[in-house]
C-alpha cells in the first residue's frame with residue numbers, strides 16, 4: 001500500500017491537487033491556511049488585509065522575539081479595520097479553505113494543525129474526505145491514529161490546546177501501527193527550526209506513547225526546517241513529512 005502524506009500546506013492549493021497521484025490514499029496533517037509567509041511577506045491573510053509594509057514590520061518584531069510589541073502592533077492593525085475584525089478574517093480564511101478543499105484529493109484522511117480553524121472545515125469537506133482527531137482509521141488493514149492541533153505558545157496561533165486535552169486524544173488513540181500528528185514528539189532535534197532559529201513545541205504525551213506502544217511509524221510536520229527530519233526511538237521510526245508549502249511534494253509511505 002502506498003500512502004502520500006502532506007503537512008503544512010499553508011495555501012499551496014495547486015500542488016495539493018496532484019499530491020495524491022499514484023497513492024491509495026492521502027493523509028493530511030493540517031496547517032492548511034496561510035496567515036503570514038515568513039519567506040514571502042506579501043502573501044497570506046495578514047498582508048492581504050494590511051499590506052506588505054505592515055507584514056514586514058510584524059514579521060520583523062516576531063523574528064526579533066519582541067512578542068509583546070508584535071501583539072500590540074497586530075492589535076492596532078486589527079482595530080484599524082472597519083468595525084469588528086472577525087468578519088474580515090473569516091472571509092479571508094474561508095476563501096483559502098474553499099480553494100484548498102476543492103484541490104484536496106480523495107480519499108483523504110485529515111487532522112488539524114495549529115494554523116487551522118476546525119469548526120470551519122465541515123463547510124468545505126467533500127465526499128472521500130474524513131477528518132480524525134483523537135481517533136483511529138483502518139486503511140488497507142493498517143491502523144492509523146490521528147491527533148490534531150498544537151500546544152499553547154507565545155505565538156497564539158488559532159488552534160492551540162492545553163497539554164491535558166492533547167494527552168487525552170493521544171490516550172484515546174491508544175495502540176496503532178502509524179500515529180499521525182501535526183506536532184512532533186518532544187525531542188529537541190525534531191523541534192528545532194534551523195531557519196527560524198527557535199524551538200517549536202512538541203508533545204510529551206506522544207513521546208510517552210511511543211515508549212509505551214512502539215508504533216511502527218510516527219508521522220508529523222509543524223517544524224518547517226527541522227534539525228533532524230527523522231529519528232529512531234526504540235522500534236519506532238519518527239518522520240517529519242516536510243513543509244508542503246515549500247516542497248509541493250508529499251512524503252511517500254509504503255507499508
Ligand SMILES: [Mn+2]
Pocket residue numbers: 008010031113115222
Ligand atoms: Mn505550519
